[in-house]
Amino acid sequence: MAPYDPSTFPPFAVTVDLVVLTVRRHALCALVVRRGETPFQGRWALPGGFVRTDEDLGAAAARELAEETGLCAHDPTTPAAGNGAHLEQLATYGDPGRDPRMRVVSVAHLALAPDLPAPRAGGDANSARWAPVEDLLRPEEGGFGGEGEPSASLAFDHARILGDGVERARSKIEYSSLATAFCPPEFTVGELRRVYEAVWGVVLDPRNFHRKVTGTPGFLVPSGGTTTRQGGRPAQLFRAGSATVLNPPMLRPEV
Amino acid sequence: MAPYDPSTFPPFAVTVDLVVLTVRRHALCALVVRRGETPFQGRWALPGGFVRTDEDLGAAAARELAEETGLCAHDPTTPAAGNGAHLEQLATYGDPGRDPRMRVVSVAHLALAPDLPAPRAGGDANSARWAPVEDLLRPEEGGFGGEGEPSASLAFDHARILGDGVERARSKIEYSSLATAFCPPEFTVGELRRVYEAVWGVVLDPRNFHRKVTGTPGFLVPSGGTTTRQGGRPAQLFRAGSATVLNPPMLRPEV
DNA sequence: GCAAAAGTGTTTGGACTACACCCATGC
């Protein structure tokens, strides 16, 4: 390590930004908040904030997640912080020009949550919402239009961060049981399949999917109950099992 | 994002730490440097240093890598910075107590390099060396003994960072062509197999391995030459192909 | 000739795909 002189180290601001994903109405959606200040005033951005002086990075992300969604994060690296959404570190973004005001290094985190009623950023439904990632990442339009919403792309480099988070989620549900983080505590095989279909943007064979997930040891455990909330024949209810890594993995169909 | 006041943001020092891996004499090795200052004076640590004020994180990592090894990094995110070692961001470590002097957030990077002659940190062979990761991560001893070397574990939280980097490398050579980053520009199938064996710590069937890698399109391209440097029948020489992701992946034998 | 490493062929079993088909509910 280079010689150290505490009086001359270059000071940085360190923030956490959150990619919070959920599945709503068959679409992968991300939580975005409307910026109230310059720069990018009025534009949509990922939720985030400064890391506090005596706070770990994961703790800062969990705090921001709770403030924005009310979710209690279950960070695997700090076990049993409560049950709730999955939270993991994604990547760190520190381009010198990414924030015009100053040098900001942002440690992005990825959170996966079941379908929640509605964001509650101060109770103001106009300042936070779920938006389909397909709309947020559309190259031309960038943001989502309609309802007089700003349709420009996300503030700062948040489109890139969101893209990285979505890609992480898409690959991680292949070889881990993380797709259950998008489901409520009890769910059916069909509901889990619709999560895979929404995240991957594909259509899966219900028969083979059922055989696959129920045949992977530790992935799902039957809870005993059944439900008919999807219509048709009653479906068995399951909880997430103890397995975290799927072997063999789920296979994402070729593009 | 929380209200912003430039005069009150908590200042952090931001560093990059490097996990530089190579394969030497059938063992996965990491580059470590001896600390000259407190804290952890005389202990081994990962190479690293402060990020400069107008420097991107990847650029800082590439600069440190060049300073320590002379390697020109090929960072996929900033294309064509030159040819040489593979370099990618690993994870960020910001526990408030990880450096007793001050609040330091370290953006760790992972570099994969072919077997190099010897570290040249100021030409002092005693201040930088390759050490088998098995020794560095041994829970009891921590460091590596012998030759009057300090045998305590790595400084700071560098054992954890090294462990994360090794785990990343082990999983990434499964589904990407990154294992070729451990090889010289021209190499044989047997040399590539010994890379997999060293990184995974397993023994692979030479026949099936040969069929697998030569049958994966874009993984290897024959360079035309042959070599007998391994003894036995002359082996075809290959270069890394254009494929970056392996489909189907290499299969790591069960533990 | 013998050891050593490279490379090919063959058998076998597991797993995925693509279906056909039956089951249990709401209406």
Place this chain on the structure above:
DNA sequence: GCATGGGTGTAGTCCAAACACTTTTGC
């Protein structure tokens, strides 16, 4: 009855593990 989704059975196919075997060098 009929639509809807849940769940099982089965044949074909692909792929990797396991192992026998041939090839080409150095000594």
